[in-house]
Amino acid sequence: MSLSQSHLYLSPEEYLEAEKSSFIKHEYIQGRIYAMSGASDAHVTITTNLIALLRNHVRGTGCRLYATDMKARIEALNIFYYPDIMVTCDRRDLDCEYFKRYPCLIIEVLSPSTEAFDRGDKFIDYQELETLQEYVLISQTRQRVDCFRRNPEGRWVLYSYRGNQELQLISINFSCSLADIYEDVSFN
Template sequence: MVANPQFQYMSPQEYLEWEKTQELRYEYIDGEVFLRTGKTKIHNRICFNLYIELDRLLVDKEWEIYACEVKLKITSKSYHYPDVTVTCDERDKQAIDMIRHPCLIVEVLSPSTEAFDRGKKFTRYRQSSTLKEYVLIASDEIAVECFRRNDEGLWVLRTYGEGDTLNLESVGISIPVEKLYRRVRFDVGEKN
């Protein structure tokens, strides 16, 4: 995430109007605007694999699945573009431009966004009363973390690795971790 040096502060309404005119996607937190940085091929492949699995497993259900380009509003001072978001809330089905009531949010980690995704972003996401699970997927190794809100409202971490099956209780499905990393090669560097 890179703060946009053009603006020292924007109101939420100014951000929403300004962002409509931008070619790139920007996230907004407490008046600051952050450019969504570029994604790698691995990042994109993991998002794609997850999206396909969710779509395949939820095809007969009322869930709506969105990837990367759909804005999420958690508070009036917080707008994000999660890698994958799932909602089954009727209010979201009626909305045109953003999601407000997610049950599942997934972020694929990268070195430039990992601290933000684990910290400030997760702090914001936890403010959603409808969010049941927050999943972080590593893009440099086979590792998945699922934070799940329990009956007492506490967030409990469950980790998954190679050979495990990711259980997504929020949507009632399970996905083998290997399917998230299908066609991902960590041993290949970028060639010019």
């Protein structure tokens, strides 16, 4: 997310209408919009690899996979974010054309400019989504994935994956090697 913002207050309805014709994506936080910046080769490659792996996995399950251009709405906080990848298995989300309210899984590929926000305030905001079971943060500078999973008591537990380990996503009964996620990614 870019630090530049509009100082104009927009209602959620005004934001959604403006976003339909905007050439630039904006996230919406309590009436203010923030322009989204472009992504690096590693970011796009990781996201594409995961889309390919997850799409085939959720096919026919009733779950839907959304990537980069679908908004997650956190209604209680008056926020719309664009996660890199989001999965919803909740039929209520079929009624929303431009955003989803009930994801079970959200994945963000970390960028140097967004990592602190993704790990901090954005994660706190996402915790308001009662259906969210896993929040996954993927490094693009080294082979590391952090998966925050909500336990039965409602607490978030961190599961870190490195090297040649298998990533486990309990929310959609999925696993894959980190090598598959990082295929064709070059680390400096």
